[in-house]
Amino acid sequence: MEPKNSAESTEPQWLTEDEQHIWRAYLHATTLLEDHLDRQLQRDAKMPHVYFGLLVKLSESPRRRLRMTELARDAKITRSRLSHAISRLEANGWVRREDCPSDKRGQFAVLTEEGLGVLERTAPGHVAAVRHALFDRLDAEQQKSLGEIMRIVAEGLQPTEAGADLPWLR
Template identity: 60%
Template sequence: MAAVGDTGDATTATEPRWLDEKEQEIWRAYRQAVDLFEDALDRQLQGDAGIPHLYYGLLSRLSEAPRHRMRMTDLAVHANITRSRLSHAMTRMEKSGWIRRDTCSSDRRGQFAVLTDEGALLVRRAAPGHVDAVRRGIFDRLTPEQAARFGELCGLIAGGFRDEDDDLPWRR
C-alpha cells in the first residue's frame, strides 16, 4: 500500500491518486489564501457591523434581489449552504430585525426571506469596509489580466462541483 504522498505510478482502483510535490504546494497555497482571506473578511465585518461574513453575504444578496426578497431555497443555492444552516442564520437575523419571512402563496411549504429597512441599513453601513477588504485582498494584488484569469479559474472549479455532485449543500 502506498504511503501518504507517494506519487508512484502503481495506482489501483482502491488507492487515491496522490498529489505530487507541485500539486501539494498549489493546494496548500490555495488553502492558506482561502483561510486567511475568509478570516480577514470575517474580522472586518465583525468590527464594522458586528456580523459574520455569512450573514453579510445573505443580507447583501437580498439587497440586490427584486423587492429585496428571495425564496429561501434560492438563497441557499446562492450562498452554497445547507437549508439547515440557512434556517439557523435566518432565525438569528430575524431576531435582530434584519430580515422577515413571508409565506409563499403559490407553495404553502415555501418561504421568502425579505430584507427589512434595518437590514438594508446594516448592509449599506457594512458595504464600504467590505468592498475595501475585498479590493485589498484580491484586486489590488492582481493585474486586470490576472484577475480575469482568476475569475475564470474559480468559475471552472465551482462549475465542476455543480455539474458532478448531486449532494450539493442546498440539497441537504
C-alpha cells in the first residue's frame, strides 16, 4: 500500500481529525502499557522492561548467548545502551560476557543459570500483566486485527537497505 503523501509534495498532508484521534490514542495507550509493564517488572524483579526483553532474547538463543551487536539489533537499542544494560545484568549475576574467538573485538552476552531462574520466576507475573493490560480487554477479532495491523506497520518500517542509519547499528 502506497503512503498517501508522496515525497514530491511540498504541502504536508495533515492528519484528519479522526486520524489525529487515532494517533493520540495509540501514543497514549502504548505509553501507559509500557509504563504498566515496566512497573510490574520493577516491582517483581527489580528490572526495567527492556532488561526483561534482553533476558528473553538470550533465553531463546542457541546456548543462551548472542553477539552483542546482534542483541542490540534484535532489541532495537544502541550498542552503548546495551553495554550499560549488560553491565547492570552482569552485576546481578544474570548475564556474563564472553569474548568472541573469531573476532577479537566481538563479545557475546550469555544468560547465566541465575538469570534463567530470575526469568522463569518473573515470566508468569509478566504474562499476567500483559494479558490483563491488553488481551483481556480485546475480543478474539480485535486481537487478530491488532496483530495484523502491527505486522503491517512493522513490515513498512523494517529497513531494507544495508547501510541504513539505525540507532541499534551505531
